[in-house]
Amino acid sequence: MAGDHSTAHIIQSLVANLLISVAKGVAAVITGSGAMLAETLHSLADCGNQLLLLLGVRMSRRPPSEKHPLGHGRSLYFWSFMVALLLFSGGGVFSLYEGIHKLGHAGEVESVEVGLAVLALSLAIEGWATLKNIVEMNKRRRGKPFFQYLRDSKDSDLVVVFGENAAACLGLIFALLALLLASVTGDPRWDAIGTLAIGVVLIGVAVFLAIEVKSLLVGESADPEITAAAGALAVEDPKITRVLRLITVQQGPGEVLVALKLGFAAGMTVEQVAGTINEFETRLRGRCPEVKWCFVEPDIPRT
The missing domain is CATH 1.20.1510.10 (Cation efflux protein transmembrane domain)
Incomplete structure (x- = not known):
């Protein structure tokens, strides 16, 4: 890194x-x-x-x-x-x-x-x-x-x-x-x-x-360790059901952009989804300080 x-x-x-x-x-x-x-x-x-x-x-x-x-x-x-x-x-x-x-x-x-x-x-x-x-x-x-x-x-x-x-x-x-x-x-x-x-x-x-x-x-992808960390943190959260898309881009020295599309558990309110996203971003930046920007797109559960 x-x-x-x-x-x-x-x-x-x-x-x-x-x-x-x-x-x-x-x-x-x-x-x-x-x-x-x-x-x-x-x-x-x-x-x-x-x-x-x-x-x-x-x-x-x-x-x-x-x-x-x-x-x-x-x-x-x-x-x-x-x-x-x-x-x-x-x-x-x-x-x-x-x-x-x-x-x-x-x-x-x-x-x-x-x-x-x-x-x-x-x-x-x-x-x-x-x-x-x-x-x-x-x-x-x-x-x-x-x-x-x-x-x-x-x-x-x-x-x-x-x-x-x-x-x-x-x-x-x-x-x-x-x-x-x-x-x-x-x-x-x-x-x-x-x-x-x-x-x-x-x-x-x-x-x-x-x-x-x-x-x-x-526009090169970030180090594989950051991609792996983002995916692992998403999988660890029981309120996140799947990772549909995960993109990392190295924006500069020590500056990484992460964009994800995540599936969330059924029945969650908008406030609960937003809270889960905020918690995920906090944990990701704690593990990978290089992540300066993190954008998460929530996906509705499949029926």
């Missing part, structure tokens, strides 16, 4: 990427490495992406209004989707372009020691940020397999930040190998190959994130 949606994981990644992008940019100028330039632009793009996520979190916290009666929770999903698009275009596509250009116009890579030192430092910082993301996700996945949690999680901001950081780590490893091979073999085309590999990684991660966030953006 959705957890606490603090912005600490976003801010720590933003600070890390700001420092890393400056170091990479200086190293790219000194070495003339295409892979280093691709990594510099990747880190700068990540900084912009994290600012967009912070904007999304802030907008998702706005209260419901007459125009948006169910709140603004899906704003975070919209900005998460924008991050995936920017990661695809600003990071992946540009890296592919730069790699193809370098293959045809390969230039000598200089000051390799500087580039390797900066990449190693960047990998250490990115690795630390990624491990922090994993620790946070381990708290929330509650025994669910890690990759299944990535597919099922409603915490789009955490998944996007983890995707960015994991892609950055893999990209840095490719950049390190490319720069090292270019230096050892004297063939600068290895640098171009590393740049292409970084582009492929970024595009792959961006496509995965876009697919997952798009599902939330268009």
Whole structure:
């Protein structure tokens, strides 16, 4: 289920990427490495992406209004989707372009020691940020397999930040190998190959994130635990005879809509039905605090 949606994981990644992008940019100028330039632009793009996520979190916290009666929770999903698009275009596509250009116009890579030192430092910082993301996700996945949690999680901001950081780590490893091979073999085309590999990684991660966030953006069902809890609470009440329809929708981080059509015992008055519905809603919210909206349609007994 959705957890606490603090912005600490976003801010720590933003600070890390700001420092890393400056170091990479200086190293790219000194070495003339295409892979280093691709990594510099990747880190700068990540900084912009994290600012967009912070904007999304802030907008998702706005209260419901007459125009948006169910709140603004899906704003975070919209900005998460924008991050995936920017990661695809600003990071992946540009890296592919730069790699193809370098293959045809390969230039000598200089000051390799500087580039390797900066990449190693960047990998250490990115690795630390990624491990922090994993620790946070381990708290929330509650025994669910890690990759299944990535597919099922409603915490789009955490998944996007983890995707960015994991892609950055893999990209840095490719950049390190490319720069090292270019230096050892004297063939600068290895640098171009590393740049292409970084582009492929970024595009792959961006496509995965876009697919997952798009599902939330268009209206994904809530966690199965909430559906099961709502059904179980209805069955436990002797005044409710059957569950005819049960729908859950994830409206935003920690915000779930539940709609049910319930059958009630014969002979109940309108007041008794209304009271039973109110009791059911209270018990459901007590068990599942994520349920922010609950709509129940009563059905007449069958004769």
